[in-house]
Amino acid sequence: MVERVRIRNLMPPGHVRAPAYLRGKTGVVERRLGAFSNPEQLAYALPAAPKQLYRVRFTMAELWGDAAERPEDTVDAEVYAHWLEELPDHAT
């Protein structure tokens, strides 16, 4: 089953590892990577909770719209669970 997710469109201050160009964009989970310490806490030497990490695949069309160099090419990125919103599988 394809798992569609959207990257939260938040712009919090501080160290985060969800790149701005992916925020608000929809992709599919390519694979689950397991739990890793949250870098948003690690960066400040705070106790870091384990967070599930996912590889999410985006099409160039989704990322860049009409400016896409080749719409069907893809970008995969690692994103932590707390940055993901689950979407219904069926296209809306």
Next chain:
Amino acid sequence: MPHDHHDHDHSHDHSHDALSPSGHPYRQDNDAPLTYWQRMEIAVRELLIEKGVTTAAEVAAQIDLMDSRSPANGAAVIARAWTDPAFKSRLLDDAAEASREMGFDIGPLHLIAVENTADTHNLIVCTLCSCYPRNLLGLPPDWYKTRAYRSRAVREPRAVLSEFGVALPDHVSVRVHDSTADMRYIVLPARPAGTDDLSETELAAWITRDSMIGTGLPRAPDGLSATKA
């Protein structure tokens, strides 16, 4: 796209570049005061040594270990995958474990191998900073850390590839991999056609650093096509 091995041919606007009267480029002496982070590094290192957490010799040994790592390590892994299907399958399943199996000391590295095929080309980037499988391949090339490469690789990878001299057939899809978190990536390039008679060791000589980043293809022995299999 600037190639790091062409430094002398570039007219970089870096303040540390200068030309001698004879026209030879040199780096000016670093007479400027230490930066905040340089002072921080020295202070932390001296404290760790004073408190007996580490020693200067251990610091030097770690630097030596990192300097001893080179793309040749990755090339050995790729050549093994080209010649041993069972190893290739383990590499694609867990590239870090497969590299350790070959005896490479890669520490806690988490590594994913992505395979180039007849219809897929993979390209590695770290848009946020400079994440790179250093524990296997050594230090990344300078261009890998530039804003130009980091921003363009995810937006116009085909234009970047063509500047690196990689011309992809039209039907080939490009998959860019942004190393945004805990994983590092290595491209498993396609084995060049016509190399069936070469041994694992001979094959490794043709596997370049760039072919494992995705900005290049393996070189091919003289007389053989350098195009993808």
